Amino acid sequence: MTNRNPFLPLWLAVPAFLGLLLSGGEARAQSVIQTKVHDLSLLVSPEMPCTWPQLFPPFQIKQYWRIGPASAYNVDILNIDPNTGTQIDVPPHSIPLPDSKLPNAGKFGVKYSDKVPAWQYCGEACVVDCQDLLESAPNGRSDLVTKERIIVWEREHRPLGEGDVVLLRSGYTDAFYKPFPQGRRLTADPLAGKTPAWPDPDPECMEYLASRGVMAVGTDSPSMGPIPFLAEPTHIAGLKHGMIFTEGVTNLAALPATGSFYCVLGSKHVGSAGSEARALAVTGPPAMLLIDSARKKNVVDLSVSLSSELPVTWPGIGVGRYRQPFVKIPFLHNPNVNSAFHIHWMDSHSGTHLVPPAYALPANASQGQSHSDEVRGWLAEYERHFGPRGTSSRTTEQVPVSQSCGRARVIDITHLIGTTNEASWPASPVISPQEILTYEQQQGVLEAGDIVVFHSGYNDRHFKPFPEGDACMADPLNGKREGWPAPSAQAIQLLALRGVRCVATDGPTLGGVDPKQALMTYWALGSRDMVGVEFLVNVDQVPDGAYFLFAAIKIKNCHGGPGRALALY
Numbered sequence: 001m002t003n004r005n006p007f008l009p010l011w012l013a014v015p016a017f018l019g020l021l022l023s024g025g026e027a028r029a030q031s032v033i034q035t036k037v038h039d040l041s042l043l044v045s046p047e048m049p050c051t052w053p054q055l056f057p058p059f060q061i062k063q064y065w066r067i068g069p070a071s072a073y074n075v076d077i078l079n080i081d082p083n084t085g086t087q088i089d090v091p092p093h094s095i096p097l098p099d100s101k102l103p104n105a106g107k108f109g110v111k112y113s114d115k116v117p118a119w120q121y122c123g124e125a126c127v128v129d130c131q132d133l134l135e136s137a138p139n140g141r142s143d144l145v146t147k148e149r150i151i152v153w154e155r156e157h158r159p160l161g162e163g164d165v166v167l168l169r170s171g172y173t174d175a176f177y178k179p180f181p182q183g184r185r186l187t188a189d190p191l192a193g194k195t196p197a198w199p200d201p202d203p204e205c206m207e208y209l210a211s212r213g214v215m216a217v218g219t220d221s222p223s224m225g226p227i228p229f230l231a232e233p234t235h236i237a238g239l240k241h242g243m244i245f246t247e248g249v250t251n252l253a254a255l256p257a258t259g260s261f262y263c264v265l266g267s268k269h270v271g272s273a274g275s276e277a278r279a280l281a282v283t284g285p286p287a288m289l290l291i292d293s294a295r296k297k298n299v300v301d302l303s304v305s306l307s308s309e310l311p312v313t314w315p316g317i318g319v320g321r322y323r324q325p326f327v328k329i330p331f332l333h334n335p336n337v338n339s340a341f342h343i344h345w346m347d348s349h350s351g352t353h354l355v356p357p358a359y360a361l362p363a364n365a366s367q368g369q370s371h372s373d374e375v376r377g378w379l380a381e382y383e384r385h386f387g388p389r390g391t392s393s394r395t396t397e398q399v400p401v402s403q404s405c406g407r408a409r410v411i412d413i414t415h416l417i418g419t420t421n422e423a424s425w426p427a428s429p430v431i432s433p434q435e436i437l438t439y440e441q442q443q444g445v446l447e448a449g450d451i452v453v454f455h456s457g458y459n460d461r462h463f464k465p466f467p468e469g470d471a472c473m474a475d476p477l478n479g480k481r482e483g484w485p486a487p488s489a490q491a492i493q494l495l496a497l498r499g500v501r502c503v504a505t506d507g508p509t510l511g512g513v514d515p516k517q518a519l520m521t522y523w524a525l526g527s528r529d530m531v532g533v534e535f536l537v538n539v540d541q542v543p544d545g546a547y548f549l550f551a552a553i554k555i556k557n558c559h560g561g562p563g564r565a566l567a568l569y
Contacts (some may be wrong), residue, residue: 005011036283037402038254040262042177044085044276045556049183049320052083053191055332057343059084061558064324066490067362068370072519074359074559077112078325081331081341082113082274085554088266089224089245091275094235096337108242109337113275114268118301118566120215120244122549123165124291125262125281127255129152130170133199140193142226145201147208157258162213163295165262169252170199173220177250187222204328206237207490212279218246218264218279232336249279256283264550265564268351269328270307278563280401282392293568300546302506302565303352304463306332306344311462311469311508312351312535317426317477317515323347348396348560354552355510355532356399357392359559360522364391375519384521386489390527396561399531401551408548408567409450411439411538414457414528416485426476428483428512442546443544448499455539456486458507463537476513486512492524503568504550504565505531533565540566 004383012026012418044050044059051058057079065075082088098107113114131146137143145168154160176186190197198221201209208216217224217238224238225231225244236243246264257260259280266275282290293299306312308326316322324347330340349355362368371379383389416429431454440446462472476483484507487495495503502512503525510532511518525532533550546569552561 005409018566027354027463032095032360037400037405038251038281038283039401039554040174040249040251041086041277041554042248042250042282043397044080047179049177049180049186049188050085051081053188056341056404057083057331058081061555063559066440067367068079068524069372072360072371072375075323076387076559077345078348078555079343079345080267080276081343082272082276086246086250086277086279087274088113088264088277088452089235089247089274090439091239091242094232094239094336100338102338104236104240104336105461106240108240108340111212111242112270112301112498113266113272114270116244117297118299119294119297120141121265121566122261122263122290122294122299123163124258124501125167125255126153126157126160126164127167127169127252127257128313130168130199134170134172134175135196137196140228142258143199144226145199145205148207150205150208152568160209160212160214162215162515163291163434164214165216165218166209166214167249167252167255167262167457168201168219168317170216170220171253172198173222173248173250174253182258190227191457195328197227198222199226199473200232202226202230203233203237206234210238210241210243215242216244216246218249218262220249220252221246242358246279255281259287261287263549265549267562268303268564269306269344270305273337278553280551282405287545290568293547298569300538300567300569302538302542302567304426304459304535304537306346306351306562309465311466311472311474313347315474315477315541323349324429326350337421346562348558348562349534350562352551352563352565353533354396354404354534354536354563355448355522355525355560356396356503356559357526357529357531360519361392361466361526363393364419377453378516378519382489386493386524386527388527389523392526392529394529395556397554397556398458399552403552404533405530406449406451406502406548408453408542408544408546409443410455410542410544411435411448411455412455413485414455417456417458418482420482425481426480426513427472428476428514429484429485431487432489433492436491436494438529446495446498446500450500451502452495452500453504453539453542453548454485454487455506456485459507459535459537473508483513484508486518487521488508488517489524492521492530494529496528496530501529502531502533504536504548506536506539507534509534536565543569
């Protein structure tokens with residue numbers, strides 16, 4: 001048996017962590033048991049205080065296609081700005097363009113969310129206890145995290161340095177992120193001077209962290225800025241050094257002071273000063289190996305960029321079957337950088353995204369009987385071969401982050417490109433069970449918890465700005481060129497038997513271009529409670545056995561969800 005990943009033995013070196021003399025298979029099983037992926041993200045919903053309450057457009061989700069006569073899928077529109085829920089600020093949030101001649105302009109004024117290097121989103125979590133600052137300030141004011149607190153932490157633990165992510169834990173979001181009307185206590189009431197505000201670092205603290213080489217800071221406050229006077233000075237103090245911030249983290253009590261791996265996965269918006277995000281942490285045997293990979297910058301960004309100039313949204317077959325195009329809408333004016341804030345209006349399957357079971361499965365038997373005659377015929381055929389399709393209401397927020405994080409098993413299917421006959425178009429090359437069996441003969445049997453990633457190189461070749469971008473989805477769907485490789489329902493069934501619960505692809509979708517075959521693939525995924533991750537790139541840079549990380553934005557009742565995928569090796 002061969003192994004293409006020289007790092008794979010390290011990922012499986014569990015006895016070094018557990019102090020147990022286990023055989024290889026037993027060691028991996030013990031590793032999986034002791035490993036935990038912690039969700040550190042806020043729930044995004046119109047019912048929650050997830051939007052900044054000063055003239056920012058409120059978050060909205062609308063299910064504009066439902067399973068029924070007109071659609072075989074549940075499909076949503078999202079109206080979301082990058083400052084929603086758990087979120088990332090990158091330097092252009094406060095640092096103007098270098099040639100703008102504005103105050104605080106600098107070289108990091110061009111470091112938008114699509115330009116931040118992948119390694120900067122992760123590292124060792126260094127959790128600083130600030131619980132004594134919760135509600136310790138007068139109404140309308142923030143108490144301050146000073147550099148002296150950081151120095152004390154260093155004396156108790158170790159000096160901070162490059163590759164560390166400093167997380168400030170006061171418990172603020174844990175206490176106050178609640179449905180309205182109680183949710184006003186999070187940001188609206190402090191801004192109105194009715195209650196104490198959230199604790200946050202002052203500018204001197206930020207300067208100290210920068211001097212230690214820290215390039216990422218997170219807080220369980222709704223903003224990295226203390227009010228009423230130091231919000232922007234604190235942002236500038238960190239962002240001018242190229243730092244990034246995670247705001248609105250939660251559940252930091254689950255992490256030790258050091259030793260856990262932290263990662264924040266934000267939507268990859270082109271030219272954006274931030275992004276809505278999903279924050280997570282890994283504890284257990286893999287944590288130190290992940291931390292080591294992050295310090296060495298062995299991190300691959302697997303996500304496509306989001307822009308209206310790129311083919312990020314399903315164009316459909318023919319006329320009138322497209323989904324909500326990706327749109328960037330300016331609002332308000334940010335005088336610090338002399339540009340507007342932006343909201344994004346998009347389909348929930350835009351760009352790199354999650355496919356939860358409820359995307360293609362009806363919520364109940366009644367909805368499942370409402371298909372068109374054509375789809376009912378397909379369903380009868382599917383159930384003859386695979387058994388009852390079943391139902392599901394498991395939307396994105398119900399999918400644990402652990403389901404889409406784990407050891408990557410990269411199955412090379414590049415040889416399938418160009419294997420269809422033009423007379424059969426629209427058609428996608430089929431990833432059959434035999435492709436999986438051949439991989440297992442060469443690389444070892446797939447195991448429960450593995451993330452299967454199909455590598456065709458399709459998006460690397462065809463994900464380009466329009467008009468060239470039509471080659472990615474529009475042309476294959478309309479029979480002008482071959483479609484992208486896609487797994488059959490039989491292949492999904494085999495993966496389910498192996499205990500695989502997440503399947504990813506570097507094609508636009510797991511379904512391919514044939515509507516019938518695509519729907520059967522999604523039914524097979526959903527009926528086995530599996531999830532998909534679609535629209536990856538750069539998979540050729542991922543060694544087999546690397547650690548795959550993906551999480552969609554934690555949106556309530558969402559049937560998709562944009563996200564970010566990384567791989568560490």
